[in-house]
Amino acid sequence: MSALGMSGATDTPGTPHDHNPSNNPDHNPGHGPGPGPRNDHGPTRLRAARPLRAELLRGIGPWTGAAAAVIIAVTLFSSADRWQGRWTETTDLARVAAVLLCGPLAVAAGCWQGGRERRRRTDELWSSLARTPLRRALHALAPAALWPPAGYLVGTGACLLATWPYASDGHPFVSLIAADLVALASLGVLGFVAGRLIPWRLAAPGLALVAYVGLAVPVYSGADARWLDPGIDHTYSWDRPVWWFGPASAVWTGGLAATALLAYAARSRLVALVPLVLAVAAAVPIARTGDAVWRPDPEAARLVCDDGTPQVCVTAVDRKLLPATSSALAGVNARLRGVPGAPVRWVDHPHTLRRGEARLLSPAGLAVRNRLPDPALYANWAVGGLFDEDCDQTASDAAARERATAVSAAVHQWLAPRPDSGAPSWPEATAHLKRLEAMNAEQSRAFLTRYLATGRCRADEVPLP
Structure with missing residues (x-):
């Protein structure tokens, strides 16, 4: 074959040539009689657009996730002395910070995301797409539903890693952490639906305030139903949640969010009854059980x-x-x-x-x-x-009670002295303390025997040093 016949394959790009079919504007590659241009790397294809990825990587979503992680880290590490040593405290404080602080953030982000098309005046354009309303809503709410839980997971994971070298027995409550992730995602979904329905630019901060109050009020309640709030803190380190508490909490919060979303975007509003029934079914045992959702852990209390x-x-x-x-x-x-x-x-x-x-x-x-x-x-x-005894000393006169209190303060300071607190503040207790410090081992032993044999509730019988 001549060099002229090979020119279409050997000419450098950009070199004009009359025999190159690609330079002919009338040539239709793939449909003409001659072979198309050779491409050793296969046909060039345009990468399909990915709407969900675009939604997640742009806009308010990444900033919300970063803010949630910073809130968790700053809140917990500013009080590391309280939790760095026990899995229970770490999990509980992370839950409180996640729900009470990151929860309103998720609601505000969801509300802002829900009103985006209205602010841009592109709502009619979005409604003209071939996707169903529910699918469009799922794509739009993804940043508010996924980024706050991701930030919480990062911040909590860092705190758990900081606890690991110092914790003794036990383990973090993974089911409750998973329930918190669902709760934050649900708050983002609820905020998104509210943002679609409320045409007010200040709706996001207003709903964040309402969410904070709504999540904080049950903390101060003594009702059994307060455990429906995922932000309730627990006290005792030797307790553990019942096995179904975390899953039931996730179904409760997730069911409410799914109900609101389906009632707004589903073609048939009756579909929203399914997650609503599941949410109520999960809430009933939590509300009826109350504080008993936490049970003593024999291994932790050993x-x-x-x-x-x-x-x-x-x-x-x-x-x-x-x-x-x-x-x-x-x-x-x-x-x-x-x-x-x-x-x-x-x-x-x-x-x-x-x-x-x-x-x-x-x-x-x-x-x-x-x-x-x-x-x-x-x-x-x-x-x-x-020496702390709960008793009624009204049977003794005031002078006897004052004398017994002075002796108790002196014995307390003598057994466990506090260098920074010094001697008891009143003269009688100071005199008792000086006599105790002047005793030898045998004398102090004899006095302690008499003192411990007398109940502190009988003030008139308390011996003097």
Whole structure:
């Protein structure tokens, strides 16, 4: 074949040539009699547009997710001393921050997204598309429904990683984290539907305020139905949620959002009854169960004790704090050791005290990352619980009650001195403390025996040092 015959395949791009079919404006590639231009890399194809990806990567969505992650991180890490050491506290505080702070953000983002076409005056153009109203709504609400949960997941994941080196036993409540993700997505959907229906530019901040109030009010309620609010905090670290609580919460919040969306965008409004029935069916057992959605966890409440005398026992969730707790109480135990009437064991909550046991202040209340920054304060608090008795002293006269209180303050300061607090403030207690400090071991032991043998409720019988 001549060089002229090969010119269509060998000429460089952009070089004019009369024999190149691609330079002929009348040539129709693929339909003419001659072969089309050769392409060793296959035919060039235009990438199909992806509306959902475009919705997710542009607009308010990514900023909302980043804001949710920052809110979770800043809120929790500003109070890391409270939760960094227990899975329960980490999960609970993340839930509260997610629902009470990120929830209104999701509502506002959804409302702003829902009113976008109205602000741009493109609502008629969108309605002319071939997609169904429900499909158009799903594409439009995706940023508000997906980005806040994604931000919450990132922020909470960082907090869980920060807890992992210090936590003792247990694990984070994954079912509740999943329920929070559904709750945030549902709030975004509800905000989107409201934004489509409310033609007001300030609807987004207004709905965010309403959402915050609506989510915060049940926190201060004592009704069993308050557990329908996903932002309710839990208190006890040795409890766990019942297995169905997380899934039921997800069905409850997700069902409400699906009901609103289908009532707005579905071709048949009757379809919205299905998620509504599911939401009510999930809400009933939560409202009827109330506080019992949290049950004691025997493994978390299991006692872990040292080999000292008196013995110090903490729950398994604070197992890593046992060495610091024993060290803080070492001075108190040295003075109580072998004294008749003194406790033989310090026991943490939630166990019922038996004979010879004293209630131990949970060390997690003062601990920071498995250590006690102020061991003297912890020992002082523990001794305060040792002498704290709920009794009626009205049978004793005022002078006897005042004298008993002064003796108790002196004994408290002598057993667990606080260098920063100094001696008791009134002269009588100071005098008792000085006499206690002047005693030798045998004298102090004899006094403690008499003191512990007398109930603090009988003020007129409390011995003087």
